[in-house]
Amino acid sequence: MPGDGEGLFLFLAPGWPGPSAICSGHRSCAKLGLMFRRSLLPVSVLVFLTLLLAACGGSSTPAPPPPPPPPPNLTLTTVVSGLSNPLDLKSPPGDNRFFVVEQRGTIRIIENGVLQAGNFLDIRALTNFDGAEQGLLGLAFHPNYSANRLFYVNYTRNTNDPVNPQETVIAEFQTLAGNPNQADPDSERILLTVSQPFTNHKGGQLVFGPDNLLYIGLGDGGSGGDPLNNAQNLTVLLGKILRIGVDPPFSSNLQYAIPADNPFVGGSGLPSEIWAYGLRNPWRFSFERGGTRLFCGDVGQNRFEEVDLITKGGNFGWRVMEGAHCFNPSSGCDMTNKILPIAEYDHSEGIAVIGGYVYKGTAISSLANAYLFGDLTGKIWSLTEAPANTFTRTQLLSTGRTISSFGQDAAGEVYVVDLSGSVLKLVSQ
Numbered sequence: 001m002p003g004d005g006e007g008l009f010l011f012l013a014p015g016w017p018g019p020s021a022i023c024s025g026h027r028s029c030a031k032l033g034l035m036f037r038r039s040l041l042p043v044s045v046l047v048f049l050t051l052l053l054a055a056c057g058g059s060s061t062p063a064p065p066p067p068p069p070p071p072p073n074l075t076l077t078t079v080v081s082g083l084s085n086p087l088d089l090k091s092p093p094g095d096n097r098f099f100v101v102e103q104r105g106t107i108r109i110i111e112n113g114v115l116q117a118g119n120f121l122d123i124r125a126l127t128n129f130d131g132a133e134q135g136l137l138g139l140a141f142h143p144n145y146s147a148n149r150l151f152y153v154n155y156t157r158n159t160n161d162p163v164n165p166q167e168t169v170i171a172e173f174q175t176l177a178g179n180p181n182q183a184d185p186d187s188e189r190i191l192l193t194v195s196q197p198f199t200n201h202k203g204g205q206l207v208f209g210p211d212n213l214l215y216i217g218l219g220d221g222g223s224g225g226d227p228l229n230n231a232q233n234l235t236v237l238l239g240k241i242l243r244i245g246v247d248p249p250f251s252s253n254l255q256y257a258i259p260a261d262n263p264f265v266g267g268s269g270l271p272s273e274i275w276a277y278g279l280r281n282p283w284r285f286s287f288e289r290g291g292t293r294l295f296c297g298d299v300g301q302n303r304f305e306e307v308d309l310i311t312k313g314g315n316f317g318w319r320v321m322e323g324a325h326c327f328n329p330s331s332g333c334d335m336t337n338k339i340l341p342i343a344e345y346d347h348s349e350g351i352a353v354i355g356g357y358v359y360k361g362t363a364i365s366s367l368a369n370a371y372l373f374g375d376l377t378g379k380i381w382s383l384t385e386a387p388a389n390t391f392t393r394t395q396l397l398s399t400g401r402t403i404s405s406f407g408q409d410a411a412g413e414v415y416v417v418d419l420s421g422s423v424l425k426l427v428s429q
Contacts, residue, residue, distance in 0.1 A: 071382070071396050072366045076416055076424040080115040083108065083421045085135075087204070089407030092141040092151075096410060100423060103135040105155065109181055110423065121153075121173060121183040128158045128166060130199065133222075137204025142246065143212045149175040151183070152214060152246065154206050156196065164195035168202060170216060172246065191246065191255045192273075194237050198222030201281045201299075205355075209243075209287055213259055215294070216242040216273075219281035225301065225328065226319040231278050234270045239318065241282060241296070241310060243275035263313030278316040278338065284355035284405055285310065288371075289412060295371050297355030298341075301327065305353035306341035307373060307383065307391075314339045342391045343383055350375030354403050360412030364428050372396070372414050372426070374403045380416070380426070397426075 079098075088101035098110040105124035109116040129135030138154035145151065152172050159167050174187040196202065201219030209215055220226040220239035231239025245257030251272075264270040285296035294310040304323030308316050316339050319328045323344040326333035345353075356373035359382075370382040371391075378399040383391045399416070407415035407423070416424045 071394050072364055073429045074364070074380075074396055074426060075429045076397070076399055076401070077427050079113055079415065079423045079425055080110055081422040082115060083423070085404075085419060086417050086421065086423065087135075087137060087404050087419070088139050089405055089415055089417050089423060090139045090141060091407075091409065092145040093143055094146060094410070095141075098407060098409075098415075098423070099139060099141075100417070101136055101139050101153075103137070104129045105136045107136075107139065107153075107183070111181075116181060118181075120175075120181060122185060123153070123155065123188075126157055126169075126188075127155045133200045133202055134166065137202060138206040138217070140206035140208055140214065143208050149177065150246075151175070152191075152206055154204050154216065156202055159195070161195065164197050166196045166199065168194040168196055168218065170194075170206070189255065191244070192216075192242075194218060196221055196238075197228065203279075203282050205282065205285050207286060207294075209294070210292055211259075212245075214244050214246050214256075215275065215285070216244070217279075217282040217285060217296075218242065219283075220279070220318065226280065229319060231280060231318045232315075232320065234264070234274065234277060237271055237273060239277060239279050240274050241276045241279065241285070242273040244273055261312075275312060276310050276314045276316065278314075278318050278320075279308075280318040280322075282355075283352075286355065286357050286408075288358040289360045289408070291358075293358075295355060295358065295373075297353035297373055299352045300347075302347065304344050304346055305350060305375065307343040307353065307355070307371070308339065308341050311339065316341075342389075343393050345375075345393070350377050350379055352376040354405060356380075356406035357408040357414055359414055360408075361414065362411070363413055364426070372406065374406070374416070376403055376419075378403055 083100055085103035086100050087103050090099050100108045105127040106119045107121040109120050127135050134156040136155045140152045142148055142150040150172055155169050156166055157169055159165055170192040172189040173183050176182045176184050198221055200222035203217035203219040205217035207215045218238050218240050220231045230236050243259060243262055245259055250256055251258045258272040262272050264274050265272045279298050281299040282296050283299050285294060287294050296308045296310050298306050298308055301322050306323045315337055320333050321327055321338055324340045354374045358371050359367040370384045372382055374380040378401045380397040382394050382396055385391050402419040403416055404419040405417040414426045
């Protein structure tokens with residue numbers, strides 16, 4: 001799970017005042033209201049001013065752009081409930097079923113809007129689910145799943161190492177040939193393990209890109225403030241997004257392939273799996289369907305949450321920066337070659353960003369090509385791009401849900417995962 005800077009579960013993130021405290025009794029809010037009241041003018045005066053300004057502007061002054069349309073009237077409708085700590089929602093390519101990751105170590109199937117009985121996969125005996133940020137965290141299906149029945153999971157487990165008492169495991173499993181609703185629990189092939197010094201900031205996301213390669217999200221290893229400076233340390237895998245191939249031939253002494261065009265391949269001595277770095281806890285990220293852009297929600301420390309466009313070899317700043325701001329040091333930090341987020345918000349609006357999807361559905365036309373994401377506290381926003389490389393954030397909903405993830409179906413419609421046990425669909429009212 002995404003975590004706060006002190007390693008506590010996010011419901012208890014320090015310093016978050018809660019929605020009811022936002023603007024309550026604040027002098028600036030009263031001042032804003034007074035300014036608004038004083039600005040009310042008779043219609044005739046407004047018409048005169050409009051004509052006057054138009055006449056003075058001349059043809060050389062372009063008209064201001066029209067204001068953006070109001071956000072659509074949206075709501076969430078429940079698809080299923082009764083889940084146990086759901087964290088991820090994925091579908092195999094060309095498959096209308098949803099597979100729900102439950103943090104305790106199980107995967108359930110939703111078919112035709114019905115939660116199927118039993119588990120698709122049960123690896124509770126392997127995971128160290130602790131009710132906080134450890135357990136079964138992510139799922140991805142092989143691009144050729146319909147033929148090879150292979151899928152991949154990201155989970156944590158305990159070790160006997162006193163320095164790194166837990167580790168992340170990236171593993172492959174296979175669905176039974178005779179039963180598409182049942183995985184073979186004995187088919188595990190471990191691709192990669194990563195030592196973890198603390199119990200929080202595990203990342204957890206797994207995504208196959210349009211290049212058919214597997215992208216893996218790893219947090220900075222935890223505690224608070226990245227005390228080991230893992231995210232900026234290019235000799236370790238923590239605080240990174242990795243990119244590997246899962247199909248043979250594999251690289252020497254590895255259970256996966258290193259893509260030849262990864263940024264640190266070629267005699268640098270640095271881990272060749274790294275695709276991007278300087279990330280605190282890249283909990284959820286996704287590729288834009290039909291494109292190559294990789295949108296990532298990177299969970300912040302105590303002040304700012306951010307959305308990044310992940311690029312090859314990019315340094316996204318943590319722990320030098322939190323969002324677009326200096327963190328360590330708190331001022332005068334070196335921003336050289338650091339990639340700033342395309343959007344950020346502070347902790348007056350939320351406590352942990354939950355990355356989502358670019359909307360490609362048809363049911364809500366006003367959201368076409370907007371990136372939808374949220375916060376653990378239940379808010380959902382859109383990011384729209386206009387002009388190019390300029391993103392505008394608009395709040396769509398305040399759901400009251402505990403959002404842990406998003407999902408997207410074959411039609412491009414977007415779903416919300418509620419940690420309390422539900423999957424819901426975003427729809428127009």
